[in-house]
Amino acid sequence: MRLHPLVLASVATNSMGNILLTMAMKRLSPSLDTSFQARRFVEMGLTVATDPTFMSGVALLATFFVIFLTLLSKMDLSYVLPVTSVGYIITAMLAAILLGEKISGPRWAGIACIALGVYLVARSEQAVPSPAPRKTDLQAVESELSA
Numbered sequence: 001m002r003l004h005p006l007v008l009a010s011v012a013t014n015s016m017g018n019i020l021l022t023m024a025m026k027r028l029s030p031s032l033d034t035s036f037q038a039r040r041f042v043e044m045g046l047t048v049a050t051d052p053t054f055m056s057g058v059a060l061l062a063t064f065f066v067i068f069l070t071l072l073s074k075m076d077l078s079y080v081l082p083v084t085s086v087g088y089i090i091t092a093m094l095a096a097i098l099l100g101e102k103i104s105g106p107r108w109a110g111i112a113c114i115a116l117g118v119y120l121v122a123r124s125e126q127a128v129p130s131p132a133p134r135k136t137d138l139q140a141v142e143s144e145l146s147a
Contacts, residue, residue: 004075010067011087017060019094024054026099082121088114 028047048054071080092111095101103111 004071006067006071006074007080007083007086010064010071010084011090013060013064013067014084014087015090015094017057017064018091019098020053020057020060022057022095022099024048024051024057028054079121079124083118085114086118089118 025048028051068080068084071084089111092103092107096103
């Protein structure tokens, strides 16, 4: 089983981005007022926007999104989405190690199911560049009507 390097990069950026955001929000939460007053909302925005851990998490998630879009442009969605879900496994392990989260047996069992699914999809034929999209019936009728 060999995963495309961009898949690995997307998983790493997504997992670490989520871990950093969680670390920042758990640390900042006592100082954040969760009421929805406009003035407090601006204060909260400034608090998180000036936090390096929070901003690093946002940057990693933005990078993940760009990589994910690149993968979608090159491979089938039915391949990309399942194999990038390996990030759930990595994130759970990082949450246990870095955040000290206690993960129950049933959660680990669910994570094992995800791992099995990733393995099966990754073993499947990797996607090849998709041919140009076919005209749908509706598009064919529209082009005939406009001609």
